[in-house]
């Protein structure tokens with residue numbers, strides 16, 4: 220697995236149920252755009268909301284340029300993604316907690332509690348969303364999600380982290396695939412997802428890249444310096 224943001228670590232946790240996984244990441248594990256996301260994650264988890272409405276809001280906000288099939292797949296999977304994040308220990312803000320913190324917003328929060336959202340999670344309404352559906356951890360959602368994912372992945376006996384290793388090339392052949400990795404002090408050819416875990420010069424049976432990184436191609440970015 221190349222990349223240790225929300226995509227990479229979620230995939231690594233699933234894959235680790237089936238075999239050995241090497242997570243290769245160019246900085247420390249938690250340094251990813253994921254940790255900088257503040258607002259939250261939209262998902263249909265309230266009985267007052269529907270997937271059709273989420274799809275419609277997304278397509279309208281995307282000025283009808285979105286691939287509707289992809290939007291529908293993402294909206295349909297939202298609830299199970301949130302459930303998995305809660306399962307691994309992500310502490311999303313609950314409606315009742317927020318109500319206590321913000322007595323002056325009592326009426327608004329009361330309405331929110333009545334959405335019957337999964338596990339009583341608090342739902343914000345932002346941007347083009349027609350219903351409250353943004354799950355969040357105060358205003359540091361990504362930081363908390365990344366913390367929970369890194370913790371769960373590090374604990375998994377089938378996962379080995381390769382931090383400070385940047386994937387610079389990917390070589391494939393018909394029978395095997397290799398990737399060349401470089402850290403500041405060494406160059407390493409990683410390979411095999413075989414029984415003993417990844418070893419230099421053996422071949423990975425499967426490779427997934429979740430390196431995001433469009434930020435890196437822009438002159439100005441709100442992403443971290445290493446992104």
Ligand SMILES: Cc1cc2nc3c(=O)[nH]c(=O)nc-3n(C[C@H](O)[C@H](O)[C@H](O)COP(=O)(O)OP(=O)(O)OC[C@H]3O[C@@H](n4cnc5c(N)ncnc54)[C@H](O)[C@@H]3O)c2cc1C
Nearest residue numbers: 222223224225226245251252253256258259385386430431
């Ligand atoms: C400031 C900010 C606010 C945001 N707010 C929100 C929000 O409120 N809600 C929302 O849904 N989204 C938000 N986003 C977007 C969201 O953070 C990203 O869409 C999401 O985190 C991408 O996750 P990812 O796992 O695909 O990539 P990332 O989290 O960027 O992870 C990429 C990983 O790949 C690694 N990597 C990259 N290249 C290499 C390489 N060559 N070799 C090895 N490793 C490599 C990186 O080190 C990193 O670990 C925000 C983004 C930013 C920057």
